[in-house]
Amino acid sequence: MKQPLITCSGAGFGYENFDVVxxxxxxxxxxxxxxxxxxxxxxxxxxIKGLLGLLKPTSGTIHVADELKKTGIGYLPQQTAAQKDFxxxxxxxxxxxxxxxxxxxxxxSRKEKELAELNMERLGITDLRxxxxxxxxxxxxxxxxxxxxxCATEQLLILDEPITGLDPSAAQEFYQVVRKxxxxxxxxxxxxxxxxxxxxxxxxxxxHLKQKVLFCGSVEEYRKSPLGKQFLGGGEE
Amino acid sequence: xSLISEMLSYPFLVRALTGGxxxxxxAALLGVSLxxxxxxxxxxxxxxxxxxxxxxxxAFGWSPLQVSIPVVVIAAFFLLRITENGKIKSDAAIAxxxxxxxxLGITVTALTxxxxxxxxxxxxxxxxxxxxxDVILAAVLxxxxxxxxxxxxxxxxxxxxxxSFARATGVRVSWYHILFAVLTAVTIVLGMRMMGAMLIxxxxxxxxLTAMRLFKSFRGVIIAAGAVSVICFCLGxxxxxxxxxxxxxxxVLVNLxxxxxxxxxxAIRGR
Ligand SMILES: Nc1ncnc2c1ncn2[C@@H]1O[C@H](COP(=O)(O)OP(=O)(O)OP(=O)(O)O)[C@@H](O)[C@H]1O
Ligand SMILES: [Mg+2]
Numbered sequence: 001m002k003q004p005l006i007t008c009s010g011a012g013f014g015y016e017n018f019d020v021v022x023x024x025x026x027x028x029x030x031x032x033x034x035x036x037x038x039x040x041x042x043x044x045x046x047x048i049k050g051l052l053g054l055l056k057p058t059s060g061t062i063h064v065a066d067e068l069k070k071t072g073i074g075y076l077p078q079q080t081a082a083q084k085d086f087x088x089x090x091x092x093x094x095x096x097x098x099x100x101x102x103x104x105x106x107x108x109s110r111k112e113k114e115l116a117e118l119n120m121e122r123l124g125i126t127d128l129r130x131x132x133x134x135x136x137x138x139x140x141x142x143x144x145x146x147x148x149x150x151c152a153t154e155q156l157l158i159l160d161e162p163i164t165g166l167d168p169s170a171a172q173e174f175y176q177v178v179r180k181x182x183x184x185x186x187x188x189x190x191x192x193x194x195x196x197x198x199x200x201x202x203x204x205x206x207x208h209l210k211q212k213v214l215f216c217g218s219v220e221e222y223r224k225s226p227l228g229k230q231f232l233g234g235g236e237e
Numbered sequence: 238x239s240l241i242s243e244m245l246s247y248p249f250l251v252r253a254l255t256g257g258x259x260x261x262x263x264a265a266l267l268g269v270s271l272x273x274x275x276x277x278x279x280x281x282x283x284x285x286x287x288x289x290x291x292x293x294x295x296a297f298g299w300s301p302l303q304v305s306i307p308v309v310v311i312a313a314f315f316l317l318r319i320t321e322n323g324k325i326k327s328d329a330a331i332a333x334x335x336x337x338x339x340x341l342g343i344t345v346t347a348l349t350x351x352x353x354x355x356x357x358x359x360x361x362x363x364x365x366x367x368x369x370x371d372v373i374l375a376a377v378l379x380x381x382x383x384x385x386x387x388x389x390x391x392x393x394x395x396x397x398x399x400x401s402f403a404r405a406t407g408v409r410v411s412w413y414h415i416l417f418a419v420l421t422a423v424t425i426v427l428g429m430r431m432m433g434a435m436l437i438x439x440x441x442x443x444x445x446l447t448a449m450r451l452f453k454s455f456r457g458v459i460i461a462a463g464a465v466s467v468i469c470f471c472l473g474x475x476x477x478x479x480x481x482x483x484x485x486x487x488x489v490l491v492n493l494x495x496x497x498x499x500x501x502x503x504a505i506r507g508r
Binding site: 049052053054069071072073074075077085086087088089092093095096097099100102106107108131132135148149152158 | 273387388389390391392394395398399401402403404405406407408449452453454455456457458
């Protein structure tokens with residue numbers, strides 16, 4: 001039996017003195033592809049911050065596997081704390097994704113640089129390499145951050161609305177990259193997206209949040225459930 | 238050249254120059270991170286807290302450094318905390334703290350020793366302020382800061398660029414906050430007696446801003462900030478010696494001039 005990477009039991013997360021999500025029970029197994037859906041303000045980003053340990057659970061427990069603690073989690077924030085006018089080249093940003101691999105070594109090795117190159121190629125930003133991050137368009141910035149997140153992980157990639165700002169073909173390409181990582185390299189994926197049609201096509205499991213878990217299970221069950229039918233709209237089936 | 242060798246013949250000037258160069262280097266390196274994280278007001282707040290602590294220490298005859306360094310370190314933690322939480326209006330909180338510390342310092346001084354030259358030199362800086370003890374502490378400080386920026390450069394970058402991501406990849410972010418708070422606090426306490434409580438924060442902010450005009454990469458900005466800071470400091474000292482202006486103010490004015498020149502260069506380059 002595979003050990004879960006992250007286990008939440010009855011976990012609640014929130015800010016200061018109010019809870020945004022409560023009573024989340026779920027686990028992320030190696031190789032999972034979980035789509036997190038829900039309306040605006042449902043608490044998806046909050047839940048993710050909780051998973052990452054950026055917020056402490058206000059109730060319940062959250063257990064992170066030791067192996068995951070070592071290698072770290074690849075993370076794409078919905079809104080980056082990184083400022084608009086930050087002086088950094090694309091290369092510096094992408095390379096910083098490999099940081100957890102360096103341990104106490106103060107310099108990046110050839111292997112890490114190659115990984116960064118590879119991920120830049122995957123996202124088609126190789127020629128932006130020397131460009132300044134602050135001079136990029138929104139979509140280009142997003143690609144840079146995705147490349148950085150891909151550099152970070154071998155086990156779990158958490159993406160908060162990754163395709164926002166990507167053009168349709170880039171979005172499709174992005175889904176393919178993620179799919180490939182998941183299938184061929186066994187990276188577990190947890191992705192928040194409002195692109196529900198693509199989500200049910202791509203993911204294996206769906207987690208529907210609205211202050212608490214409304215649904216957590218396989219995509220097939222989700223399609224059949226009244227909630228899923230309603231959320232997916234009549235269009236698909 | 239003869240001017241410089243003349244300057245170097247005064248032991249107090251040699252101390253001021255070595256101490257000052259080391260402190261301005263540290264201030265510039267730390268400053269890049271602080272400015273980019275929108276923490277530049279913290280430098281200003283800390284210098285006022287440092288002034289308050291120093292005046293109280295003098296009034297009671299305590300050792301200035303031993304009192305003010307711990308007080309300022311604590312204040313630095315506190316200020317970083319409120320800025321991070323983002324709940325309280327942090328700029329307002331900093332203003333309140335720095336004004337209170339200043340008022341406390343002035344009141345205690347007025348009630349005890351009166352406004353001595355010591356206190357006024359803390360306000361506007363004095364070239365005589367660098368003692369041997371200060372220079373040694375400045376040397377230790379800069380070794381630590383350089384060590385941090387050489388051996389943990391990539392982690393400093395990650396924490397500055399995107400804290401949440403750094404934390405998710407397993408960097409101990411709070412550790413870096415503590416380190417930055419302590420180092421900034423020591424830099425300010427050391428620097429303020431020479432530069433003056435009113436002027437020391439410019440040593441943190443100006444080089445970073447100037448370097449950001451010139452370079453697009455983080456590495457470039459860091460190196461340029463250090464270089465600009467040291468050069469401006471030396472120029473300011475020479476000018477101050479030559480035309481007998483206060484050292485702190487001269488250094489700040491040189492920094493301003495360089496900043497304006499770089500802004501103009503950037504504008505001409507067409508960006
Ligand atoms: N830093 C914060 N401090 C306090 N409250 C917050 C903070 N961030 C979010 N909230 C609140 O938490 C609730 C859930 O927000 P969250 O960002 O988790 O929603 P979401 O599901 O990600 O929505 P979206 O689809 O718009 O991204 C909202 O009501 C919001 O006001
Ligand atoms: Mg969100």
